[in-house]
Amino acid sequence: MKLIEGGVTAxxxxxxxxxxxxxxxxxxxxxxxxxxxxxxxxxxxxxTTNLVKGAPLTVTKAHIADGKAQAIxxxxxxxxxxxxxxxxxxxxxxxxxAEKTAVNASDVVVASTGVIGQPLSLDPIRNGMDELVGKLxxxxxxxAALGIMTTDTVPKEVAVEFTLGGKTCRIGGIAKGSGMIHxxxxxxxxFITTDCAIAPDLLQKALSGDIQNTFNMIxxxxxxxxxxxxVVLANGLAGNAEINAEGEDFTAFMQALNTVTVxxxxxxxxxxxxxxKLLECQVSGAKTLDTAKTVAKSVICSSLLKAAMFGADANxxxxxxxxxxxxxxxxxNKIDVSFRSNKGTITVCENGAGIAFSEExxxxxxxxxxxxxxxxxxxxxxxxxxxxxDLTYDYVKINGDYRT
Amino acid sequence: MKLIEGGVTAxxxxxxxxxxxxxxxxxxxxxxxxxxxxxxxxxxxxxTTNLVKGAPLTVTKAHIADGKAQAIxxxxxxxxxxxxxxxxxxxxxxxxxAEKTAVNASDVVVASTGVIGQPLSLDPIRNGMDELVGKLxxxxxxxAALGIMTTDTVPKEVAVEFTLGGKTCRIGGIAKGSGMIHxxxxxxxxFITTDCAIAPDLLQKALSGDIQNTFNMIxxxxxxxxxxxxVVLANGLAGNAEINAEGEDFTAFMQALNTVTVxxxxxxxxxxxxxxKLLECQVSGAKTLDTAKTVAKSVICSSLLKAAMFGADANxxxxxxxxxxxxxxxxxNKIDVSFRSNKGTITVCENGAGIAFSEExxxxxxxxxxxxxxxxxxxxxxxxxxxxxDLTYDYVKINGDYRT
Numbered sequence: 004m005k006l007i008e009g010g011v012t013a014x015x016x017x018x019x020x021x022x023x024x025x026x027x028x029x030x031x032x033x034x035x036x037x038x039x040x041x042x043x044x045x046x047x048x049x050x051t052t053n054l055v056k057g058a059p060l061t062v063t064k065a066h067i068a069d070g071k072a073q074a075i076x077x078x079x080x081x082x083x084x085x086x087x088x089x090x091x092x093x094x095x096x097x098x099x100x101a102e103k104t105a106v107n108a109s110d111v112v113v114a115s116t117g118v119i120g121q122p123l124s125l126d127p128i129r130n131g132m133d134e135l136v137g138k139l140x141x142x143x144x145x146x147a148a149l150g151i152m153t154t155d156t157v158p159k160e161v162a163v164e165f166t167l168g169g170k171t172c173r174i175g176g177i178a179k180g181s182g183m184i185h186x187x188x189x190x191x192x193x194f195i196t197t198d199c200a201i202a203p204d205l206l207q208k209a210l211s212g213d214i215q216n217t218f219n220m221i222x223x224x225x226x227x228x229x230x231x232x233x234v235v236l237a238n239g240l241a242g243n244a245e246i247n248a249e250g251e252d253f254t255a256f257m258q259a260l261n262t263v264t265v266x267x268x269x270x271x272x273x274x275x276x277x278x279x280k281l282l283e284c285q286v287s288g289a290k291t292l293d294t295a296k297t298v299a300k301s302v303i304c305s306s307l308l309k310a311a312m313f314g315a316d317a318n319x320x321x322x323x324x325x326x327x328x329x330x331x332x333x334x335x336n337k338i339d340v341s342f343r344s345n346k347g348t349i350t351v352c353e354n355g356a357g358i359a360f361s362e363e364x365x366x367x368x369x370x371x372x373x374x375x376x377x378x379x380x381x382x383x384x385x386x387x388x389x390x391x392x393d394l395t396y397d398y399v400k401i402n403g404d405y406r407t
Numbered sequence: 408m409k410l411i412e413g414g415v416t417a418x419x420x421x422x423x424x425x426x427x428x429x430x431x432x433x434x435x436x437x438x439x440x441x442x443x444x445x446x447x448x449x450x451x452x453x454x455t456t457n458l459v460k461g462a463p464l465t466v467t468k469a470h471i472a473d474g475k476a477q478a479i480x481x482x483x484x485x486x487x488x489x490x491x492x493x494x495x496x497x498x499x500x501x502x503x504x505a506e507k508t509a510v511n512a513s514d515v516v517v518a519s520t521g522v523i524g525q526p527l528s529l530d531p532i533r534n535g536m537d538e539l540v541g542k543l544x545x546x547x548x549x550x551a552a553l554g555i556m557t558t559d560t561v562p563k564e565v566a567v568e569f570t571l572g573g574k575t576c577r578i579g580g581i582a583k584g585s586g587m588i589h590x591x592x593x594x595x596x597x598f599i600t601t602d603c604a605i606a607p608d609l610l611q612k613a614l615s616g617d618i619q620n621t622f623n624m625i626x627x628x629x630x631x632x633x634x635x636x637x638v639v640l641a642n643g644l645a646g647n648a649e650i651n652a653e654g655e656d657f658t659a660f661m662q663a664l665n666t667v668t669v670x671x672x673x674x675x676x677x678x679x680x681x682x683x684k685l686l687e688c689q690v691s692g693a694k695t696l697d698t699a700k701t702v703a704k705s706v707i708c709s710s711l712l713k714a715a716m717f718g719a720d721a722n723x724x725x726x727x728x729x730x731x732x733x734x735x736x737x738x739x740n741k742i743d744v745s746f747r748s749n750k751g752t753i754t755v756c757e758n759g760a761g762i763a764f765s766e767e768x769x770x771x772x773x774x775x776x777x778x779x780x781x782x783x784x785x786x787x788x789x790x791x792x793x794x795x796x797d798l799t800y801d802y803v804k805i806n807g808d809y810r811t
Contacts, residue, residue, distance in 0.1 A: 055731030055739050055759070085727055085760050119724025120761035227732035229724075306710070307806050314807025320523025320633075323489055327459030328631035335459050355459075356489050357524035396800045402711050403718025 004259055006266075010144030010160025013175035014198035015240040016041040019143035021150030024131030026123070027080040035128060036150030037135050038075040038194055039104060044238035046072035046112070047207035049214055051231035057082050058089025059113040060232060062097065066109050070203025072236055074106045075194050077114040077151050078128065079179070084229045085120040095125045103136045112234050114192055116153055116179060119229060148177040151192055154276050154401050155181045161266035165259045167243035167252050172199040174259050180221075180271030193218065193233040193267060199256060200239030201246040208249075209257050210235050217264040220296065220389040221272050222304045235260075272390035273373070277397030280312055281373045284389045288380040294331045295380075295387035301329030302376060303391035312374060313393035317342060317365035319351040322376060339379040344371035408663055410670075414548030414564025417579035418602035419644040420445040423547035425554030428535030430527070431484040439532060440554030441539050442479040442598055443508060448642035450476035450516070451611035453618055455635035461486050462493025463517040464636060466501065470513050474607025476640055478510045479598050481518040481555050482532065483583070488633045489524040499529045507540045516638050518596055520557055520583060523633060552581040555596055558680050558805050559585045565670035569663040571647040571656050576603040578663050584625075584675030597622065597637040597671060603660060604643035606651040613661050614639050621668040624700065624793040625676050626708045639664075676794035677777070681801030684716055685777045688793045692784040698735045699784075699791035705733030706780060707795035716778060717797035721746060721769035723755040726780060743783040748775035 012019050021036040046067040050060050066072060076096050083089050097111035115123065138146065148158035162175030176195035201209070214233060239245065246252045273281030284302045289295035302308060305325040311318040319340045326333060340352035346368045351360050368374075416423050425440040450471040454464050470476060480500050487493050501515035519527065542550065552562035566579030580599035605613070618637060643649065650656045677685030688706045693699035706712060709729040715722040723744045730737060744756040750772045755764050772778075 051732075053728065053731035054737065055727045082724070085724060085756070087760050118722075119728060120756065122761075227728075229728050229731055306802075310803050310806030313803060316807065318522075320486070320489060323459050324457065324523060324631075324633050327457035327633060328455075333458065352489070352524065356491050357526075394803055394806075396803050398710075399714050399717060399798055399800050399803065402714030402798075403720065 004165040012144040013162035014173040018139040019147035020138035021146035025127035033150035036147040040238040044236040045203040048234040057084035057230035062093040073110040075112040081117040081123040083115040151179040159270040170243040172241040178267040195235040198241040275392035277395040278392030289385040290383035295385040297331040299389035303389040309394035315369035337381040341377040343375040408569040416548040417566035418577040422543040423551035424542035425550035429531035437554035440551040444642040448640040449607040461488035461634035466497040477514040479516040485521040485527040487519040555583040563674040574647040576645040582671040599639040602645040604649040679796035681799040682796030688780040693789040694787035699789040701735040703793035707793040713798035719773035741785040745781040747779040
């Protein structure tokens with residue numbers, strides 16, 4: 004397996020585009036994206052568990068109920084959530100794609116992200132459709148990645164190439180993250196494409212399994228969005244023997260998928276609203292997998308620790324505090340904590356108590372852009388990793404007046 | 408019942424003091440407080456549920472196991488948590504009180520607040536004891552309230568007077584809040600005194616019941632501290648017939664206690680780290696009490712909503728989002744949301760969807776210092792209130808480098 008360029012259009016048969024159609028007032032920002040497969044594809048998706056669900060999710064669920072889809076349309080700038088006409092608008096978006104392409108409306112995945120509770124007009128989308136479809140290109144991933152961004156500062160694309168039974172397969176994806184990121188069962192917006200042949204139920208199994216250890220292990224701010232979804236389309240153009248059971252090929256597919264999703268997770272966490280640092284909490288030696296995950300996520304969610312990381316302050320007491328209130332079954336007196344970055348590793352707590360360490364060295368390590376928080380529970384054999392970011396002035400600034 | 412001055416020394420027979428003894432480097436801040444009852448008192452307490460617990464909590468639990476206590480010593484600047492010699496130091500603090508007063512060491516409640524994982528020396532406390540005891544005064548509540556503060560910006564005192572069987576009783580308390588405030592079963596540091604005669608088991612019952620609707624309904628930052636505790640001492644000097652069963656007197660006591668605790672809750676929330684606003688979320692019409700509480704707390708904990716309130720932005724979608732991910736059993740399509748302050752009330756969402764409203768009026772309402780977020784679930788008869796504060800640049804600043 005190797006990393007390749009191309010994001011969501013790396014796989015054969017996928018084209019994409021992104022434009023500014025006028026949903027956003029800022030004309031320099033794309034606000035509408037389209038991804039199309041040249042042939043119908045197996046489709047799988049996971050969605051937010053928030054009881055308040057964006058209308059596009061309801062429409063998407065219905066459209067991929069048959070395990071098939073062929074296109075994804077997504078706008079930013081408006082979440083189309085808590086609107087009385089939401090379903091109608093989301094269906095309207097799918098119909099517009101069907102009108103201008105060879106794709107059936109019922110094979111269109113619809114997604115929206117942005118402000119909740121403001122009516123979304125179809126007009127700018129209708130007016131932009133010719134340009135959007137006209138720009139579809141096998142190198143259009145970047146434009147599409149730009150079109151789904153809200154407060155993201157960088158587009159997020161990852162792709163890998165791997166082989167199945169001698170056939171070269173590709174999986175690539177794009178994502179938007181930034182704020183209201185604390186996925187639960189599903190997550191933010193992530194669109195993944197592959198030319199691998201895989202049956203819809205196995206594709207769903209791969210996706211549902213993967214997100215437990217990837218997107219569901221990110222938190223930017225503890226807020227679970229109303230519009231989160233991850234969608235995978237697999238069009239089979241790689242020509243591999245279709246994966247329709249677990250086994251070697253399924254495992255290879257899962258590994259490739261995981262490389263893409265972990266890459267996107269790190270990009271989403273590192274580009275959290277206002278973030279200056281990517282935080283990765285690696286928990287080892289837990290009694291159960293649940294314990295490992297609960298501890299990792301509690302640490303990554305602590306506002307106090309996040310603020311300390313912004314200040315490059317080795318305040319490990321906040322790591323222990325977050326473990327202590329996580330609800331996980333741990334023996335506090337066995338816990339070791341270290342911080343690691345490109346500048347080295349420093350252990351700051353052993354057996355649940357502080358040890359002497361160089362504040363100077365700790366500061367040097369914590370001033371880096373990617374920080375690993377290593378928590379050894381020394382109590383079992385399970386590991387887990389969670390991703391997050393620091394809490395900064397800019398998070399407050401961005402969210403103090405998001406709507407205007 | 409009426410509000411009176413005097414805080415933790417409002418009740419008969421209680422004296423208090425606070426000094427700077429040298430635990431903190433900043434000599435202008437008190438760092439050691441003492442509260443003493445002239446006679447042994449009924450005692451009740453609740454503690455943090457964090458698995459990482461400060462050593463003072465262990466010592467306090469043992470000392471009030473018999474339902475009696477007579478003094479409270481508390482230092483700020485150091486939490487005496489995650490220290491190998493923590494218990495020994497906490498017992499040492501109790502012994503120092505016993506040495507200089509008529510109180511037995513085993514009747515001393517010990518509390519500490521501040522940085523976790525740094526050794527606490529008994530030396531400054533020992534050196535300060537003569538001054539601390541010498542300053543004990545029946546008007547010493549304010550000094551004691553100052554001595555338990557960490558990043559609090561104002562001391563927090565409340566007291567009330569009420570009558571039981573013709574006898575005048577008083578309950579008063581002091582608190583420290585600010586950061587790492589998301590109590591669970593117990594909370595921050597709160598010391599309450601009363602001259603009411605009440606049996607220890609009834610006192611514990613009153614306290615344990617009250618905190619479910621008061622301190623456990625506050626969140627500043629979602630972090631549950633390692634050192635939270637609420638302690639009540641009741642010395643009986645009011646001369647009322649001892650409350651030793653539920654009934655009219657117990658109810659009157661509960662009401663007076665609740666007035667003190669709600670007062671302290673509002674002070675703690677409004678003075679959260681970096682806060683510019685007190686937020687109060689009032690949920691009505693819930694199917695169950697649990698639902699009401701879950702919704703209220705989820706709204707008050709949302710980083711996104713907190714940041715919006717800082718910016719006086721009526722971003723009600725974040726209220727609905729926080730309700731949706733709370734896990735509470737609600738019908739989204741029945742929810743109404745309004746914002747209220749001294750400047751009036753504005754409804755922004757009805758039946759789960761946005762309605763037209765004046766952004767100008769909303770801004771005027773939200774620019775006030777105390778904001779009520781009214782959530783009508785229209786689905787039952789249970790209500791709940793939670794308290795919090797906005798998320799500001801200063802929260803990040805304070806916590807970016809708390810230790811130095």
